Amino acid sequence: MKQMELRLNVNGETKTWTISPGDLLLDVLRREGYFGVKRGCEKGECGTCTVLLNGRPVNSCLLFAAHVEGQELLTVEGLAAGETLDPLQEAFLEHGAVQCGFCTGGALLSAKALLDRRANPSETEIREALAGHYCRCTGYQKPVEAVLAVARKRKPKIIPEEAA
Amino acid sequence: MSNEYRAVGKSFPKVDGHKLVTGAPAFTDDFHLPGMLWGKILASPHAHARIRHIDSRKAKALPGVHAVLTYKDVPRVPHTTAGQAWPEPSPYDTYLLDSKVRFVGDRVAAVAAESRAIAEEALRLIEVDYEILPAVLDMEQAMTGASVIHDEPDSKNIYDAGHNVAGYILREIGNVEEGFREADYIFEREYRTQRQQHCSLEPHISICWLDADGRLVIRSSTQVPYHCRRQVAQILQLPISRVHVIKPRIGGGFGGKQEMLLEDICGALALASRRPVKIEYTREEEFYMARSRHPQILRMKMGVKRDGTIVASQMKVLAGTGAYGSHATTVQGNTGSKVLPLYRAPHMLFECHVVYTNAPVAGAFRGYGCPQGYFAQETLVDEIATELGIDPMEFRRKNAIRLGDVDRLSAQLGEGREGLARVIRSCGLPECLERGATAIGWQQKRKQRFDRHEAVKRGVGMACAMQGSGIAGVDWASAFLKMNEDGSFFLQVGASDVGGGADTVLSQIAAETLGVTLDKIVITSGDTDTTPFDVGAYASSTTIISGGAVKKAAQKVRAQIMALAARMLEAPVESLVCAENRISAPGKSISMGDLALHAMYKEKVQIMEGASHFNTDSPPPFCATFAEVAVDTQTGRVQVLHLATAVDLGTAINPMYAEGQVEGAVTQGLGLALTEELLLDGDGRPVNPNFRDYKIFTAKDMPTLSTILVETEEPLGPYGAKSVSEVPINGVAPAIANAIFHAVGVRIRKLPIRPEDVLRALCEEQKEELAAV
Numbered sequence: 062m063k064q065m066e067l068r069l070n071v072n073g074e075t076k077t078w079t080i081s082p083g084d085l086l087l088d089v090l091r092r093e094g095y096f097g098v099k100r101g102c103e104k105g106e107c108g109t110c111t112v113l114l115n116g117r118p119v120n121s122c123l124l125f126a127a128h129v130e131g132q133e134l135l136t137v138e139g140l141a142a143g144e145t146l147d148p149l150q151e152a153f154l155e156h157g158a159v160q161c162g163f164c165t166g167g168a169l170l171s172a173k174a175l176l177d178r179r180a181n182p183s184e185t186e187i188r189e190a191l192a193g194h195y196c197r198c199t200g201y202q203k204p205v206e207a208v209l210a211v212a213r214k215r216k217p218k219i220i221p222e223e224a225a
Numbered sequence: 226m227s228n229e230y231r232a233v234g235k236s237f238p239k240v241d242g243h244k245l246v247t248g249a250p251a252f253t254d255d256f257h258l259p260g261m262l263w264g265k266i267l268a269s270p271h272a273h274a275r276i277r278h279i280d281s282r283k284a285k286a287l288p289g290v291h292a293v294l295t296y297k298d299v300p301r302v303p304h305t306t307a308g309q310a311w312p313e314p315s316p317y318d319t320y321l322l323d324s325k326v327r328f329v330g331d332r333v334a335a336v337a338a339e340s341r342a343i344a345e346e347a348l349r350l351i352e353v354d355y356e357i358l359p360a361v362l363d364m365e366q367a368m369t370g371a372s373v374i375h376d377e378p379d380s381k382n383i384y385d386a387g388h389n390v391a392g393y394i395l396r397e398i399g400n401v402e403e404g405f406r407e408a409d410y411i412f413e414r415e416y417r418t419q420r421q422q423h424c425s426l427e428p429h430i431s432i433c434w435l436d437a438d439g440r441l442v443i444r445s446s447t448q449v450p451y452h453c454r455r456q457v458a459q460i461l462q463l464p465i466s467r468v469h470v471i472k473p474r475i476g477g478g479f480g481g482k483q484e485m486l487l488e489d490i491c492g493a494l495a496l497a498s499r500r501p502v503k504i505e506y507t508r509e510e511e512f513y514m515a516r517s518r519h520p521q522i523l524r525m526k527m528g529v530k531r532d533g534t535i536v537a538s539q540m541k542v543l544a545g546t547g548a549y550g551s552h553a554t555t556v557q558g559n560t561g562s563k564v565l566p567l568y569r570a571p572h573m574l575f576e577c578h579v580v581y582t583n584a585p586v587a588g589a590f591r592g593y594g595c596p597q598g599y600f601a602q603e604t605l606v607d608e609i610a611t612e613l614g615i616d617p618m619e620f621r622r623k624n625a626i627r628l629g630d631v632d633r634l635s636a637q638l639g640e641g642r643e644g645l646a647r648v649i650r651s652c653g654l655p656e657c658l659e660r661g662a663t664a665i666g667w668q669q670k671r672k673q674r675f676d677r678h679e680a681v682k683r684g685v686g687m688a689c690a691m692q693g694s695g696i697a698g699v700d701w702a703s704a705f706l707k708m709n710e711d712g713s714f715f716l717q718v719g720a721s722d723v724g725g726g727a728d729t730v731l732s733q734i735a736a737e738t739l740g741v742t743l744d745k746i747v748i749t750s751g752d753t754d755t756t757p758f759d760v761g762a763y764a765s766s767t768t769i770i771s772g773g774a775v776k777k778a779a780q781k782v783r784a785q786i787m788a789l790a791a792r793m794l795e796a797p798v799e800s801l802v803c804a805e806n807r808i809s810a811p812g813k814s815i816s817m818g819d820l821a822l823h824a825m826y827k828e829k830v831q832i833m834e835g836a837s838h839f840n841t842d843s844p845p846p847f848c849a850t851f852a853e854v855a856v857d858t859q860t861g862r863v864q865v866l867h868l869a870t871a872v873d874l875g876t877a878i879n880p881m882y883a884e885g886q887v888e889g890a891v892t893q894g895l896g897l898a899l900t901e902e903l904l905l906d907g908d909g910r911p912v913n914p915n916f917r918d919y920k921i922f923t924a925k926d927m928p929t930l931s932t933i934l935v936e937t938e939e940p941l942g943p944y945g946a947k948s949v950s951e952v953p954i955n956g957v958a959p960a961i962a963n964a965i966f967h968a969v970g971v972r973i974r975k976l977p978i979r980p981e982d983v984l985r986a987l988c989e990e991q992k993e994e995l996a997a998v
């Protein structure tokens with residue numbers, strides 16, 4: 062099969078991988094050891110495979126890897142700064158928002174994308190942002206509380222509403 | 226309850242949480258083995274057929290294919306896939322591969338190949354000539370025996386194969402006929418429930434390989450590593466000692482993984498190819514090739530006195546187990562034994578036929594038969610109360626089982642065999658009712674009547690439920706503890722944390738008993754080589770049974786530590802206090818670390834102990850569920866606005882995770898009540914095996930949840946704990962159905978309650994009203 066080279070930035074590191082043009086981003090990421098990206102449905106329906114592509118949540122099961130050439134990806138593995146957990150990760154632990162953890166990586170990334178965009182989101186906005194992430198364990202109560210807690214703790218950044 | 230606990234009763238974050246929030250490789254699939262092959266199962270396209278001829282030569286010849294298995298290549302061992310204690314009460318009606326297929330999705334063949342694409346191509350190359358047999362999908366029709374699903378002679382323990390009856394149950398206490406004669410009123414109604422799928426976000430997956438000693442290693446997403454080991458050994462005809470099952474982190478189970486589902490075929494492929502093999506269900510396969518909740522038709526009859534006293538209650542159930550009888554009689558036994566005794570009628574009868582159909586296989590699912598039973602019982606009770614003009618909550622309070630009562634029905638309905646009588650030693654149901662009612666605003670909202678002309682009407686409804694905590698006399702567990710030279714402890718348990726926080730709860734029990742901080746406990750769970758036996762994660766047993774084993778082991782270790790400390794501190798054992806990693810006598814103390822160093826290098830003793838535990842009773846947790854709904858009379862749409870759940874769980878070992886269990890359970894209950902149903906077409910093909918067409922609740926669909934933990938002290942539980950994970954699912958559907966009645970005056974007696982069901986009922990009621998004028 063024809064092979065090609067893929068250059069991209071994952072979690073702040075430049076990577077060059079050999080892929081086939083038809084490879085899905087989900088499969089390539091897992092093959093390269095980013096196991097935090099989960100395979101829950103492969104149909105863009107469950108959100109467990111979510112990564113941030115240039116800061117926006119996407120379902121990696123729906124994207125060809127070739128599509129992200131030269132772009133920036135963040136996976137859940139890149140969320141913590143070294144040993145220091147992201148406040149969202151801390152909050153998910155503190156609030157009991159993690160049960161089995163299979164949906165957690167995706168949900169954390171969408172929450173991060175929301176908080177990066179909206180300084181002080183409402184509960185409704187948080188629920189909207191998490192709506193693409195099926196969770197069969199928690200009933201969403203504690204994940205929503207965790208994101209709300211982080212949002213409330215943060216100093217509101219001055220971002221004009223339109224930019225959101 | 227005692228507030229002196231330092232580890233028990235505290236909302237610690239999960240001990241395995243860090244790896245889960247950082248995306249560390251913790252799950253079955255997060256793991257590459259060199260040379261690993263893709264396994265894939267050829268699924269039957271027919272609901273019922275005999276394989277006249279099967280030819281796998283072309284598939285075998287495909288480059289990259291390392292094994293192709295059909296029924297001709299594997300041992301034929303009748304077994305059940307139900308992950309239950311030996312001897313399993315479920316019929317032995319399943320084969321690794323068979324010459325007959327019994328539902329769309331049944332195994333025809335299996336391949337292992339170097340890539341997924343090659344494996345899929347190989348499946349296409351297998352030539353199968355089917356003799357198509359008439360399929361039965363209707364439960365009532367199945368019992369005519371016109372088409373026999375299990376006509377093979379070697380299956381065992383099927384109640385009446387000729388009439389497709391997998392199991393039959395009849396139990397009575399008192400004499401219901403007499404009871405009905407004594408009654409002033411008799412109510413009888415029929416209810417129907419659906420096929421619900423677990424939808425664990427992680428589909429079933431197994432990876433099998435042969436280790437350096439040639440032993441079969443199975444890394445698998447299972448709730449029952451020990452049962453799985455025993456069953457795979459039996460099916461593949463290996464000594465148990467040649468099988469090693471590892472349960473890593475599991476992405477949700479809910480009963481769906483209380484099943485030996487892929488491990489046997491994956492193991493067979495690994496043995497045939499001598500290479501590591503992985504099989505993972507796709508989401509679509511997961512919907513119909515894994516398990517689902519048993520659909521039931523329930524006829525419920527109750528006799529009551531004018532004052533609202535229930536004198537007789539009778540439930541007759543027809544349940545569909547699908548093509549195989551996994552959990553057939555046990556799930557259905559629960560529908561009677563854990564539901565009817567909630568009300569203290571002197572006369573009770575439970576009868577059930579569990580029938581085979583050519584449908585996907587049903588199995589264990591959170592609540593294990595109770596959600597179906599409670600839907601029938603709790604809506605009927607509501608109807609009776611309304612008819613008698615009694616507040617439904619009062620009616621329940623009057624009739625409900627209470628402290629000191631003996632539930633005699635359970636004695637007759639054990640896990641597929643005679644059970645043990647159940648004595649109520651702790652009961653927080655009255656408090657659950659009280660606090661749940663306050664949370665929803667029951668008194669005020671029940672009285673409120675809404676404008677008849679408003680299109681959207683509101684109502685409140687409620688339901689009660691109980692469950693068990695482990696299977697009395699059957700479930701047992703063990704734990705092993707050893708001390709390290711820094712004063713930390715390795716805790717080894719066979720228990721299987723499937724995401725609910727069992728590892729954390731068990732560590733808390735160990736820490737409490739030993740007098741150490743939680744960070745001193747390092748837990749390993751669910752590995753058949755390195756951890757002692759446990760039946761696994763089901764029947765709400767982990768906290769009470771595995772927790773009981775941990776507490777016992779920790780008490781023994783603590784005794785060793787205290788004896789040594791007494792010598793080292795030259796103080797009598799009785800004067801010692803052990804807390805926060807130190808043992809103190811008046812005026813002197815020693816750290817656990819120093820004591821451990823001394824034990825190991827001076828005394829040359831490993832401080833360690835193991836213990837086993839079981840209970841002869843299964844203390845029920847209780848639950849009261851209150852729902853407030855808005856019903857749109859023009860569209861039939863039901864919106865749940867508020868769901869309040871109060872659960873008596875004994876002691877909450879970890880309140881935060883106990884709440885999480887409740888919230889998760891009620892969310893699955895909402896789906897059961899309103900949206901979820903795996904549908905089949907007339908040929909038995911699944912119609913909606915994906916998340917787009919099978920609707921589970923998302924974050925934005927949720928009502929306001931109020932979760933109330935009502936703590937009691939259960940004498941049989943470690944630190945007073947009972948169970949929590951299953952009971953809250955039982956009351957959701959009936960509470961919603963009752964709230965719909967309160968809102969718009971129609972009774973819906975089927976699940977899920979779809980807008981069209983509500984509309985139809987409203988139209989019929991209107992017709993009746995018109996006819997009456």
Ligand code: FES
Pocket residue numbers: 099100101102103104105106107108109110111120121122123
């Ligand atoms: S795996 Fe991509 S959305 Fe489910």
Ligand code: FES
Pocket residue numbers: 158159160161162163164165195196197198199426476477724
């Ligand atoms: S925590 Fe299990 S699916 Fe969300």
